[in-house]
Amino acid sequence: MRHIISATVQNKPGVLARVAGLFSARGFNIESLAVGETEDPTRSRMTVVVGGDEAILEQVRKQLAKLIDTIKVQDFQTTPCVKRDLMLIKIKCPPQKRAETMEIINVFRGRVVDLGEKTMMIEVAGEEDKIDAFVNLMRPYGILEMVRTGRIAMARGE
Amino acid sequence: MKGTKLFVESLLNENVDVVFGYPGGALIPLFDELVDCKKIRFILPRHEQGGAHAADGYARVTGKPGVVIATSGPGATNLVTGIANAYMDSIPMVAFTGQVKTNLIGNDAFQEVDLTGITRSICKHNYLVKNPEEMPEIIKEAFHLATTGRPGPVVIDLPVNVTTADIKAKIPKTVNLPGYKPNMEGNPKQVAKAAEMINEAERPVLYIGGGIISSGCCDQIKTLAEKGNLPVTPTMMGLGAFPDTHKLSLNMLGMHGTAYANYAVTHCDLLIAVGARFDDRVTGKIEEFAPDAKIIHIDIDPTSVSKNVPVDVPLVGDAGRILKQLIPQVKSQPRKAWLAQIDQWKKDFPLKYDEKGLKPQFVLETLYDQTKSKKTIICTEVGQHQMWSALFYKFTKPRTWVSSGGLGTMGFGLPASMGAQIGKPDHLVFNIAGDGSIQMNIQELATIKNNNLPVKIIILNNHYLGMVRQWQQLFFNGKYAHTDLCDNPDFVKISEAYGIPAMCVEKKEDVLAALKKAIAHKGPFLLDIRVDREENVFPMVPAGEAISRMIGGMA
Numbered sequence: 005m006r007h008i009i010s011a012t013v014q015n016k017p018g019v020l021a022r023v024a025g026l027f028s029a030r031g032f033n034i035e036s037l038a039v040g041e042t043e044d045p046t047r048s049r050m051t052v053v054v055g056g057d058e059a060i061l062e063q064v065r066k067q068l069a070k071l072i073d074t075i076k077v078q079d080f081q082t083t084p085c086v087k088r089d090l091m092l093i094k095i096k097c098p099p100q101k102r103a104e105t106m107e108i109i110n111v112f113r114g115r116v117v118d119l120g121e122k123t124m125m126i127e128v129a130g131e132e133d134k135i136d137a138f139v140n141l142m143r144p145y146g147i148l149e150m151v152r153t154g155r156i157a158m159a160r161g162e
Numbered sequence: 163m164k165g166t167k168l169f170v171e172s173l174l175n176e177n178v179d180v181v182f183g184y185p186g187g188a189l190i191p192l193f194d195e196l197v198d199c200k201k202i203r204f205i206l207p208r209h210e211q212g213g214a215h216a217a218d219g220y221a222r223v224t225g226k227p228g229v230v231i232a233t234s235g236p237g238a239t240n241l242v243t244g245i246a247n248a249y250m251d252s253i254p255m256v257a258f259t260g261q262v263k264t265n266l267i268g269n270d271a272f273q274e275v276d277l278t279g280i281t282r283s284i285c286k287h288n289y290l291v292k293n294p295e296e297m298p299e300i301i302k303e304a305f306h307l308a309t310t311g312r313p314g315p316v317v318i319d320l321p322v323n324v325t326t327a328d329i330k331a332k333i334p335k336t337v338n339l340p341g342y343k344p345n346m347e348g349n350p351k352q353v354a355k356a357a358e359m360i361n362e363a364e365r366p367v368l369y370i371g372g373g374i375i376s377s378g379c380c381d382q383i384k385t386l387a388e389k390g391n392l393p394v395t396p397t398m399m400g401l402g403a404f405p406d407t408h409k410l411s412l413n414m415l416g417m418h419g420t421a422y423a424n425y426a427v428t429h430c431d432l433l434i435a436v437g438a439r440f441d442d443r444v445t446g447k448i449e450e451f452a453p454d455a456k457i458i459h460i461d462i463d464p465t466s467v468s469k470n471v472p473v474d475v476p477l478v479g480d481a482g483r484i485l486k487q488l489i490p491q492v493k494s495q496p497r498k499a500w501l502a503q504i505d506q507w508k509k510d511f512p513l514k515y516d517e518k519g520l521k522p523q524f525v526l527e528t529l530y531d532q533t534k535s536k537k538t539i540i541c542t543e544v545g546q547h548q549m550w551s552a553l554f555y556k557f558t559k560p561r562t563w564v565s566s567g568g569l570g571t572m573g574f575g576l577p578a579s580m581g582a583q584i585g586k587p588d589h590l591v592f593n594i595a596g597d598g599s600i601q602m603n604i605q606e607l608a609t610i611k612n613n614n615l616p617v618k619i620i621i622l623n624n625h626y627l628g629m630v631r632q633w634q635q636l637f638f639n640g641k642y643a644h645t646d647l648c649d650n651p652d653f654v655k656i657s658e659a660y661g662i663p664a665m666c667v668e669k670k671e672d673v674l675a676a677l678k679k680a681i682a683h684k685g686p687f688l689l690d691i692r693v694d695r696e697e698n699v700f701p702m703v704p705a706g707e708a709i710s711r712m713i714g715g716m717a
Contacts, residue, residue: 014341018290022282029283059468066465072287072307075341 036154096146166195186233188260214244219578235273250568286314294327311344357491363432372399373437379482421511450708543599573602
């Protein structure tokens with residue numbers, strides 16, 4: 005089972021290494037890890053997507069919470085939340101194909117962020133499935149480069 | 163204030179009275195200050211690893227954090243085993259390492275290593291001090307972290323220009339660690355549930371670990387055991403937390419536990435684990451560990467609960483505080499049938515050995531006999547001699563047993579015995595060693611001699627790496643691959659070269675007189691006792707087997 009676990013941590017050097025080291029030392033599988041500053045500049049938030057059975061996930065949550073720099077750990081499995089990935093993708097796109105590509109991009113509410121003579125860079129945000137679907141539709145054009153942030157998530161309501 | 167001065171002030175503020183340390187380039191300014199501080203005793207080991215284990219041994223016998231300092235690069239990497247050892251056994255320690263100047267960090271400078279990177283997974287927390295103004299706050303935090311919650315080592319990497327800076331910050335009175343709040347009290351509902359389970363149990367066993375000693379609640383464990391008539395089995399780390407001589411004691415359990423402890427755990431209907439972590443050396447084959455039992459687990463570390471074994475009633479908090487909540491709710495009960503069954507196992511499967519020849523078990527029994535009325539501390543290295551000490555010496559008080567449990571570090575005992583003797587100058591301190599282990603930190607004989615520490619060193623010399631040889635004999639068709647130490651040096655001559663009197667004992671009838679001589683001698687003394695070469699530690703549970711299926715030593 006895959007869980008999205010979010011950890012609020014002290015914004016200090018070495019914290020990312022501590023979290024990454026914890027996962028590798030204990031043999032936990034990370035699918036993605038996203039880090040960034042929060043509303044409080046002394047804290048950052050890490051969103052980790054991790055797979056494993058309930059016993060492993062319980063250890064992941066506990067071990068993360070045990071780190072001295074960790075302030076709070078949330079597991080979004082049972083909490084209603086908004087999940088997002090952000091992707092930048094560069095495809096082959098000669099001028100005559102621009103219009104048809106734009107149609108697909110509009111359906112997915114993506115944005116063209118760079119245009120080359122024969123290339124196009126697109127930004128798409130959303131849930132993982134939507135991004136995967138978009139990637140599949142771009143394949144026939146030829147994907148030159150692609151980068152994804154990994155999952156970030158936030159609980160709904162209060 | 164100058165950084166070096168503020169450093170020494172910070173140590174004094176934490177009531178540090180002993181520091182184990184080894185100088186080096188990155189530490190010269192710091193040592194220049196430290197040498198003038200008359201309130202801190204400085205001990206120079208002959209290897210940084212010795213310093214780390216000595217600080218560990220000091221912490222184990224006093225309960226205070228051990229402090230060790232080593233220089234950057236190789237000095238720091240030499241501490242690594244000592245830090246890992248303290249981490250595995252939850253021993254409070256603060257390790258300081260020198261570091262190259264902040265502007266050289268990352269440049270592969272002379273004697274530079276990424277020590278915070280290297281030690282990240284083997285310490286409770288670590289710091290690289292980049293801003294000198296943060297040094298006093300970080301030292302305060304380090305001592306707080308090392309000694310509270312589940313204790314452990316904390317590492318502080320100090321660049322040389324941080325210690326020489328002029329620092330305006332003062333030593334803070336309190337720490338600000340928003341992510342660190344160890345849970346102390348047990349959840350009252352869970353405590354009530356645990357009490358009810360204890361009151362209803364017919365065949366309970368109390369399984370206690372080193373957490374009892376860190377928490378300082380040995381008296382409460384005794385009260386609980388006596389009130390509920392609960393048989394008690396300590397882990398190796400828990401030795402001394404409950405008297406081995408008590409009628410409710412089952413002695414140690416696990417791979418080299420007593421048969422009656424392992425049978426009791428296998429047949430119990432309730433296992434109450436307190437300050438223990440279900441280590442694989444205790445549980446053996448996990449599916450067959452206490453198979454009929456409900457489990458209550460009291461531990462301060464939430465990650466230890468339900469890690470190896472699913473737990474019915476978890477109680478996260480300080481063992482002493484939880485026992486205080488629990489004891490009034492536990493009913494006094496005779497449990498006659500269960501205790502009679504245990505007595506029968508004790509009669510049928512006592513600890514025993516073949517008494518012909520000079521047996522290591524005999525040495526330990528004689529030693530116990532000679533020291534039981536004295537304040538005694540037993541330190542060990544790792545191997546067969548360690549298990550014989552655990553089984554055949556009777557521990558009755560906490561902090562009198564100093565042994566490397568989790569990491570199993572050969573070479574731990576000799577330096578740890580120095581730390582123990584410095585921490586408890588009025589105690590008779592022994593280091594029980596094997597002929598393999600003693601050679602791993604034998605240079606510390608110099609430290610023992612120079613500081614005139616009256617440690618008694620007993621080498622149970624079988625000219626083998628005995629524990630591995632035992633496995634080879636039992637499980638590898640007697641093929642002794644690289645375990646024969648028949649060309650050992652003359653330990654008596656080595657000891658005498660360091661200025662420590664020594665004696666070799668080759669006959670059983672000479673053991674008593676030799677022990678008496680060593681004990682009566684005012685300073686350090688070394689005994690090289692030539693024991694039966696192929697004696698094995700029994701009982702023994704083969705690796706991965708259920709603890710009820712022991713081999714050897716059975717009636």
